[in-house]
Amino acid sequence: MSHKPNIETANNTSWTSCGVCENKSTFFKAPQEFIRHLRNYHSKKEGGSYVCQYSKNGVCGTLPIEGVNDDDYQIHIIKHHLGAMLDPKDISITDVLSKSHTSPTTQSTPSVVEDQRKWTVYNSKVNLPAALNDPRVGRRERDIFSKTWGPGFESTDVAPSPHLPVITAVHFQKYLKKTDNKYKKHLKLKEANMRNDELSDEESPLALLKPNVRPRVDLEGIPPIFLKSNFDLENSETFNSVFPWSQVTSGARLLQEKLTHYLDCVEVQIAKQISAKADAFFHAMSSHDQLQEDMKTTLNKIKSLRTKISDLNSLFAEKPLAIMKYNRIRTNRAVVLDKLKLMATVHQTQPTIQVLLASSDYIGALDLIYTTQEVLSQELRGIYSFRHLGSQLSELAKVIEKMMKQEFVKIASNDLNKPLNESEDIEQEHLIAVLSGMVRVDNYDWITTYADEAEVAIKALLKDIIVKAVSHIDDSDNELGSLADQMRLLDYERWMDLLDVVLEKMLSMLKRIKIISDIMKDVCKTACTNTPRKINVSCELDASINQTETEDVDDKINTMFYTIAECAHDRVGKLVTARAKNGFLEKLQPSELVELWEKVQVWMRSSAKLVESERKTGIALSASMKAQATSYINKVHDEKRTKLSLILDNEHWKQAEVPLQFQLLIDHVISSGTLTREGLPQTKNSVEETKPVLKVANEEYGVVGTVLLLFKIVIEYCELAKVVKAVSSDISIRLLELLNMYNSRTCQLVLGAGAVQLVGLKTISTRHLALNSRCLQFIVFLLPLIRRHFEQLIPEKNNNQLRHFDKVTRDYKNHIEEIDNKLVYIIESMFDAQFSKYEVKAPMPSTHVRQAVSQISKFYQAINSLLPEKHIAQLLLRVHQAFKRHMKNALARLRVSNDGGPQQGLVTTDLAYYSGEIRNLRPLSRVDHNMDSVWPSNS
Secondary structure, three states: OOOOOOOOOOOOOOOOOOOOOOOOOOOOOOHHHHHHHHHHHOEEEEOOEEEEOOOOOOOOOOOOOOOEOHHHHHHHHHHHHHHHHOOOOOHHHHHHHHHHOOOHHHOOOOOOOOOOOOOOHHHOOOOHHHHHOOOOOOOOOOOOOOOOOOOOOOOOOOOOOOOOOOOOHHHHHHHHHHHHHHHHHHHHHHHHHOOOOOOOHHHOHHHHHOOOOOOOOOOOOOOHHHHOOOOOOOOHHHHHHHOOHHHHHHOHHHHHHHHHHHHHHHHHHHHHHHHHOHHHHHHHHHHHHHHHHHHHHHHHHHHHHHHHHHHHHHHHHHHHHHHHHHHHHHHHHHHHHHHHHHHHHHHOHHHHHHHHHHOOOHHHHHHHHHHHHHHHHHOOOOOHHHOOHHHHHHHHHHHHHHHHHHHHHHHHHHHHOOOOOOOOOOOHHHHHHHHHHHHHOOOOHHHHHHHHHHHHHHHHHHHHHHHHHHOOOOOHHHOOOOHHHHHOOOOHHHHHHHHHHHHHHHHHHHHHHHHHHHHHHHHHHHHHHOOOEEOOOOOEEOOOOOHHHHHHHHHHHHHHHHHHHHHHHHHHHHHHHHHOHHHOHHHOOHHHHHHHHHHHHHHHHHHHHHOOOOOOOOHHHHHHHHHHHHHHHHHHHHHHHHHHHHHHHOOOOOOOOEEHHHHHHHHHHHHHOOOOOOOOOOOOOOOOOEEOOEEEOOEEEOOOHHHHHHHHHHHHHHHHHHHOHHHHHHHHHHHHHHHHHHHHHHHHHHHOOOHHHHOOOOOOOHHHHHHHHHHHHHHHHHHHHHHHHHHOOOOHHHHHHHHHHHHHHHHHHHHHHHHHHHHHHHHHHHHHHHHOOOOOOOOOOOHHHHHHHHHHHHHHHHHOOOOOHHHHHHHHHHHHHHHHHHHHHHHHHHOOOOOOOHHHHHHHHHHHHHHHHHHOOHHHOOOOOOOHHHOOOOO
């Protein structure tokens, strides 16, 4: 049995460092240093004995507490603290082991304490006397030096001693090399003196070290066939070789003598081998006797040890167990006494509950009921006298729950139906007591009950306000009509007063309901944070609810208040819808609609502050107001569209005088960046001052009256969208519709010459086209401002509508470009008429060139006062290019080239006249007037 290292003594698994010392950086170079360290720092000498302290707790468990002598302590260190750490191939460590302690086999008497973890000969698994005295093996067959010592030896694994290193031939190489020459000389001398005792090659020291190799004996007289490992007489060849047929028939006697001689030779060699090992036999027999004596000594020690253990059991175990038994009896009797006291307390439960209910302490009564039921089901379970008390308490709890429901309905109804002008506080203590009791029974139906009561109170309040408002109507013929019909008889001012009262009373009602809902939340939070309180029993009751339940109840209360607020919004929305019948709201002025809208919006914002919910409030009211606003906008839009269409059809396309209010309005728009009249200074009521043109950002715009009307409509639409943001998307769509209508209608009237028939114009002149282009440019200037205005008002989900502004802008710019093309086309048509008749002959300049220059001058005079200079320059540059192109075509037609002839001189005179006249036009003063490109190429 191999010895395991003492793991509890130290964590170190190598002798190179100490496993107990805190200084882990100390290392040992040799096992002797480690042994010396244990002696100096981890041992204590008491008298002549050593006590090992190499352990985490300072006590080594493998050594007796009283200590051992010096030699045994040395053996203990090597065996328990160093032996398991050795390398069997380390020769120096082996020397330490052999010199530091004596072999365990030299001990004659085993020690129970010292030898309990040592490997000794007593740990051997093979019984030598049993092998020698085995009756199943014949005397001639017994060979104690073979590998089969008894029938169980072959299957028995004998573990090698952990204290003996594995010795191989490598360990003797150095010694053999050193003595090789001397040994050879010794062999030569021995061979000369003792020829018969000559050593064979197998008797050399190296051969002796080889495992399973035995010394060769003198068997030269025996045939080799008898020495083979596969010798078997059942084999015919082996049988014929051993018993030749000729010798069997003729010399059987001689063959028998020969085989007997072979047997005697073998027996002589066996006898020599046994005589050589006689000492080992005698030593084994002596060990057998000594083993018997040691076993008797061990049995005596075991008997003594068991006697001592029995004495220890009676002294240290039986008496303490008796003490524990008496202590348990006393504890059981104390428990019985506590049970009796608890039963006396539970017996007083019902009278106590009656006292608590008389003082409206519902939570206390319920806590007492639940605590008593818990005590009955756990601590007093099986008590026969209390078999009916549990069911009685359950019925009593149901009765208390019904009482709390009735009390809550009574308190809520009284509070909601109380006049709003009264400042008396509600019965908070009574309400809190009722709510706490209902929370304790886990009943939250009171949330729905209160919501129903609140909705009924709101409807009754609205009806009462309307009855008081219509009671002042003098028309007795309408008394038989419904309340809504009577309300419609109120004019705008009296109806707005009614709306003010309704909104004020509704807001007051919501605030009162908000107070109740806050009390409900406080009760639930108090129940969540409530600490355990002691009742009239010996146990504690936790009457609180967890955080998750509290959050759920808060959500329900918020939902309740949200529902009540939605009911109030719905009532107000129905009030507005009922009054809007018969087109009442559509007949209002924009300012009156704005006043109504703002008043309702302010009330909605005030009520929304009371609602602690992520959901949007006033959805029904917002939808109702939005529907009314949409209806109003549709009516106004139809009127504006009809009016704008009529004015366009009657427009004479003459530049109009600009009233001062429009100039101030456009100045305010540019300075403020908003399309509203907020902050605009008021003009005097006297005769309005007018301006010839409309100045916009240092530019002058000559416009017609229709454009001024359209500008005013744009301002009105933008103002309405800013106030009524809910319908800003609809307003933007209708404004775009008006802008598109103006663009398409003007295109029909001017470019399409529709105004010639409608208003009796003789023709659409260049000035008409230029004036229309300037009007369109003014609208193009306003479009980015309009887009930015609605971009701030339109909800993010409707931002895709803004792309329509870009489309309208492109349409206007395309219209302006078509007008420019039309203007250039008019001049080019005149160039075609003149240059188709052009001739190169005196006098010069020619009539055709004079007519062309005259038309260009008239064109410039017509558009000069309407279009900006940059725009005029672009148009004149296109006219200039058209002139050069027509002149080039005419010269090509006449086959006139710059060959220096008389015709070139005449044409040069015309070109010089044209260039001189064109330079007088300011937009073309800096244009390159090189006319070389008009000459046809010589090719």
